[in-house]
Amino acid sequence: MRETDGRPYHHGDLHRVLVETALAMLATDQHWTFTLREVARQAGVSHGAPYKHFRDKGALLSQLAKIGFERLAAVMENALSPPDRPFRTRFLAAGEACIAFAQEQPGLYRLMFSMDADKAADPEVHDAAMTSFGILLRFLEDGQRTGVFRDSPLTAQATACWAQVHGLAMLMLDGQLTEEKVGPTPIPAALDILLAGLSS
Amino acid sequence: MRETDGRPYHHGDLHRVLVETALAMLATDQHWTFTLREVARQAGVSHGAPYKHFRDKGALLSQLAKIGFERLAAVMENALSPPDRPFRTRFLAAGEACIAFAQEQPGLYRLMFSMDADKAADPEVHDAAMTSFGILLRFLEDGQRTGVFRDSPLTAQATACWAQVHGLAMLMLDGQLTEEKVGPTPIPAALDILLAGLSS
DNA sequence: AATCAAATGTTTCCCCTGTCTACATAGGGC
DNA sequence: GCCCTATGTAGACAGGGGAAACATTTGATT
Secondary structure, X not given: OOOOOOOOOOOOOHHHHHHHHHHHHHHHOOOOOOOHHHHHHHOOOOOOHHHHOOOOHHHHHHHHHHHHHHHHHHHHHHXXXXXXXXXXXXXXXXXXXXXXXXXXXXXXXXXXXXXXXXXXXXXXXXXXXXXXXXXHHHHHHHHHHHOOEOOOOHHHHHHHHHHHHHHHHHHHHOOOOOHHHHOOOHHHHHHHHHHHHHEO | OOOOOOOOOOOOOHXXXXXXXHHHHHHHOOOOOOOHHHHHHXXXXXXXXXXXOOOOHHHHHHHHHHHHHHHHHHHHHHHHOOOOOOHHHHHHHHHHHHHHHHHHOHHHHHHHHHOOOOOOOOHHHHHHHHHHHHHHHHXXXXXXXXXXXXXXXXXXXXXXHHHHHHHHHHHHHOOOOOHHHHOOOHHHHHHXXXXXXXXX
């Protein structure tokens, strides 16, 4: 028994708390350099405890990446959803929303796209990424049907959009979008160029 | 004296050898996860020796990133240089060359764009990145002068190109460009979309 | 209710890394 | 020939990831 201190021996919900603690760190940090031991420390638990809930550090990272893609999907849907606006407006809103997401959660965003690099990637992460991509695909499809977007292969358009937004996000996080280099408002400016390539 | 083994006490050119060893590791690895001790080991030198040539690990990483940008600039110039071809051809060649570079040196490419994230970035790295960007700017300027490219702000076009190519490269490295998602030839397809947005 | 098995935390190890400090060796200017 | 400095080595330390052994609870079975 542990009547002396308030905390019981068994935490009760450590899995969730570990994830939330790690997410909080990712929100602060520019890179996902946090250590598993520090997560355990902040969760008020010994450094061995996390291994009862995650095979290794990578398993925790995978879960975080999956959550990140779910949040990104929500951000995209939210930016696209009010359909009573021009397609171009919704497109720009979604692109900027994704980039804002990356800027608000730099560590998480970087982590999301780093977790698929090795072959042993968690398929759940891949699926979550696929969901976000699906939202984009459907939007472009609607745009083509309405005649707003050019009638070129959907996957090509989607790849271009995905790459453009991801590229802008990464360059911004990496501090490459300095004003001397790309002007005061590079993001809408660049998205406009792409939009011109999509529009019919 | 060290007459017994062939290696003299002083290496003679350790700085260069450390850089080259690290570059070799970067060429193999998907991420730049190599350790400084391992570099020293492969260079056949004690684990403390590198500190006589680099303030810390970050200093070596910065130098590698700088070399990477110089190589990238060379790749771009090479792809753009024969001017007796249509602008669109040269544009596509340069984009694909950059992405091929990333694919051949995934670790190095990732490192290059990771080194500017923190504020204490080596200004030399930034300058080297700027040089590559300048090559792109000049090409677009030529294109506009010739009337091949639309007459929109240069920095906007350059940002869009830079982000598109970098985004494609990163997505490819991260294994996000699966065929089921983006079709068989996503890179030229996506670059074509962007090109449509640039062309007049 | 008593008991045993599984789940979850803790402690203690091991080996690795980056970095610092003290020491060894070599080469070049005087 | 001698000393200063550049360069390399050896060892120490803190901190991390991970495994193993041990402790504490919970809960299912009887």
